[in-house]
Amino acid sequence: xxxxxKAFGExxxxxxxxxxxxxxxxxxxxxxxxxxxxxxxxxxxxxxSTDLPELAFILVDPFLFRxxxxxxxxxxxSAALGLKSPEDALILCLVTVPPEGGAVTANLxxxxxxxxxxxxxxxxxxxxxxxxxxxxxxxxxxAARA
Amino acid sequence: xxxxxxxxxxxxxxGDGIVISVxxxxxxQVKLGIEAPRSVKVFRQEVYEAIQEENRxxxxxxxxxxxxxxxx
Numbered sequence: 001x002x003x004x005x006k007a008f009g010e011x012x013x014x015x016x017x018x019x020x021x022x023x024x025x026x027x028x029x030x031x032x033x034x035x036x037x038x039x040x041x042x043x044x045x046x047x048x049s050t051d052l053p054e055l056a057f058i059l060v061d062p063f064l065f066r067x068x069x070x071x072x073x074x075x076x077x078s079a080a081l082g083l084k085s086p087e088d089a090l091i092l093c094l095v096t097v098p099p100e101g102g103a104v105t106a107n108l109x110x111x112x113x114x115x116x117x118x119x120x121x122x123x124x125x126x127x128x129x130x131x132x133x134x135x136x137x138x139x140x141x142x143a144a145r146a
Numbered sequence: 147x148x149x150x151x152x153x154x155x156x157x158x159x160x161g162d163g164i165v166i167s168v169x170x171x172x173x174x175q176v177k178l179g180i181e182a183p184r185s186v187k188v189f190r191q192e193v194y195e196a197i198q199e200e201n202r203x204x205x206x207x208x209x210x211x212x213x214x215x216x217x218x
Contacts (some may be wrong), residue, residue, distance in 0.1 A: 007209045027198035028205070041211040057204050058211065076184040096200065097207040104211075107204065110197035123201075125193050133200035 003035055007046055011130040013037070016030045018050065019114060022080070024093075026110060029057055030135035034121075036114075045092065047112075058095040060106055060126040071111050072126060082118035096134070105134040 001018075004010050011034045021032050036059075037046040043064055049055035062069045071091050073083065083089050091113060093106040108131035114121040150158060157167045163183050170177035180188050 025201055026194065027201045039211055044211050046209075050158075055205060056209070058207055058209070094201060094204040095202045095207065095211075097211065098203070099206060099208045107197065107200045109193065110200065123197070125189055125197055127190075127193070129163075133196050 003048065003050050005035075005037070005046070005048045006054055006056035007039070007048070008037075011037075016119070017120050019047075021112075021123070023113075023122060025057075025123050026125075028055070031090055044095065047092075047094075058097060059092040059112065060095050060137065061092040062091065062106060062108055062111065062135075065106075065137050065144060066108065066135065067144065069108060069131070070128075071113060071124065072128070073113055073124060077113065077122060077124060079107050081113060081115035081120045081122060082111075089115055090116050095137070103134075103136040104138065106137050107133045108135050109133045 001015065002010055002012055017035045019036055021034065024030060024032050031049045031051055033050040035048045035050055037048055039046050039058065043061060045059040046059040047059050069091075071089075075090065078084075078131050081089070091111050093108055093111050096105050096107070098104075103115065108126070110123050110125050110133070112121055113124045152158060152168050153166055157165050159165050163181075164186065165179075165181040166182075167179040168176060169179045177208055182188055
């Protein structure tokens with residue numbers, strides 16, 4: 001199928017790239033269908049709304065810079081996303097690239113949990129006070145190597 | 147807004163199946179117990195609002211991404 005995207009204009013996507021967020025993202029509840037696309041720079045992804053071309057998020061695998069990250073997924077969410085084991089889930093976090101410049105940050109307080117097989121997703125707020133909305137990706141990567 | 151006064155261990159029932167109890171009072175903190183059907187999402191307001199605010203900022207991100215050198 002062809003979709004209009006914020007980053008690439010019109011592109012063809014495979015059905016397998018389409019994800020459904022039945023409850024949307026927090027603050028964006030109206031938008032439930034997205035395509036997961038590779039961004040031009042690894043290891044980032046774009047989460048592109050299939051309904052609104054100008055709505056796209058940048059995603060990153062949080063474990064790349066926080067090996068100690070952990071996401072608490074309750075039974076109800078596991079069932080809703082068709083997760084039987086932790087390996088069935090893809091965990092990605094939203095990235096903020098401030099247009100005015102400044103640190104690129106990832107939101108570890110509200111990760112996206114996606115069922116690899118069901119291709120259903122949800123934003124799952126985390127109660128652990130270690131996880132904030134703004135983790136400086138470069139700084140934490142540097143700290144992990146130090 | 148409906149305002150109710152409750153004592154320790156007293157409860158408030160909301161609709162069908164939501165019960166809020168006052169579990170502990172200590173100084174300026176109150177600990178609440180919330181029983182609700184699993185379909186009802188319960189968040190601390192500041193967590194929900196922080197994520198909503200950051201989602202809005204994320205949606206307004208520049209699409210150009212900085213390179214990231216990852217350990218192999």
